[in-house]
Amino acid sequence: MKVVCIRDENKPKSIPQEKWVVKGNIYTVVYAVNMSIQVGKLGYKLAEIDLDEACFPYQYFSADRFRTAEESDVTVLKESLDLEHV
Numbered sequence: 816m817k818v819v820c821i822r823d824e825n826k827p828k829s830i831p832q833e834k835w836v837v838k839g840n841i842y843t844v845v846y847a848v849n850m851s852i853q854v855g856k857l858g859y860k861l862a863e864i865d866l867d868e869a870c871f872p873y874q875y876f877s878a879d880r881f882r883t884a885e886e887s888d889v890t891v892l893k894e895s896l897d898l899e900h901v
Contacts, residue, residue: 816844817884818859830870841884850875868874 823838838840843862850858860866860876866874 817841817846818881819884820880821879821882827873830866830873834864834866834870836864836876836880842881844881845884847878848875850877879899 820836820838820842822841823836826832826835842859842864845860846859848860849893850856853890859881860875864876866876873885875893
C-alpha cells in the first residue's frame with residue numbers, strides 16, 4: 816500500500832534524521848501492526864526506511880502520520896522520477 820506522509824514533526828531523539836519520514840513523500844507500507852509502545856495505535860513498517868536496533872524502542876511509524884496515496888500522488892511521483900532520468 817502506498818501512503819503519503821502528512822505529519823513529520825516531533826521526531827523522537829533516538830531516530831536519526833536520515834531514518835525519518837518527510838512530509839509530502841510517498842512510502843510503501845510493508846505491513847501494519849498494533850503498536851505496544853503506543854497502545855491502541857496502528858504502526859507501519861515502511862519499505863523505504865529501516866528502523867533498526869539503533870532506533871530502539873521505535874520499530875514502526877505511527878499510521879496517523881500518513882494518508883493513503885491516491886493515484887494522482889503516484890502519478891506526480893512517477894513524473895518527477897522520469898524527469899530525473901532525462
